[in-house]
Amino acid sequence: MALYAHEDIEVSSTCTVFAESEIISLLAGGYEKGEIAAAIYKAIARRITGLTGQIGLVEKVAMTGGVAKSGGVVRALEKKLDIALFIPSEPQIVGACGAALIARERALP
Template sequence: MSVFVGVDIGSLATKSLVLDSDKGVLSYNILQSGFDYRNAAEHSIENSINQANIKIEDVSFIVSTGYGRAVAMLSTLADAEVTEITCHAKGAHRLFPEARTIIDIGGQDSKVISIDETGRVTNFVMNDKCAAGTGRFLEVMSSALSVGIEGMGDLIFASSEEKVEISSVCTVFAESEVISLFAKGYKKADIAAGIADSIARRITGFVGQVGLKEKVVMSGGVAKNKGVVRSIEERIGTKLLIPEEPQIVGALGAAIVASGRVRT
């Protein structure tokens, strides 16, 4: 048996995925990255291989991508590293061939990618300098509201028609603003809706830079937050295509790249 592995080492989560020789998905694994990216990548790959009921000797090629992709190369876990832009494009195209725009919101960065009918990247914008509008931003804001990040989506849907505007772009200032708004008596649900809209505003700006081309896929852990998804849809004026498991798109793309490579 010949199989291929993609591993996406993110700042918050590490994802791995196994493809067979026909490019069918055999298994995937998601775990927290923690502070040791090498350890996270090693365990995720091991888990996905075990779930596929295969051996490491069956793996023909491993491609790493994501925030910590270089770690996998330095530790010889991967045979090659590829940018997350390329991998997300390939993964999204595999899942939704009709898609032309990809919105990916990860733990520490967010990006909007434009692709053609073959899945080739034609343009992209990426924010990796500031945590605003990322999974980390949402995590900090949910903590400020004393709400688990899993409950943020439901809380947003419970908001009234009046959104509370979060004016601060910086995560630190936005956190202080949220605490201040709560102290002034604003409802948690309305503040949560404002947080979602602030993420949507930032993403809409990126979409404007690359140009909106339908259909639009959203990937990354934040795609699991229905409130943020709705806010982005309202801002850009179109429905988003959400993968069944939005966190594995990059790992899928990396595995697809691996399937076209040969160890030398």
């Protein structure tokens, strides 16, 4: 839905309460749900980009977690960062796999 949005609109609030108000206003203004979803994805990408600006990026970046399964978020983030992200085949379990490996290392003598 968001991948095919035609109009470029913005959700500028970082506060979820204010962002929700913006979204309700956009819906009332007749904007398509796909356009609103794309605006939300761009807002998420802006927020993440701001955080990565504080720590910097390496050449190759992997995106993990359930949000990495959202093509709209991935596309918005790749566009904002101007990089291609590596998305594991099952990104939602990467953290759990890492925790299991650490637990195994600590359990073995």
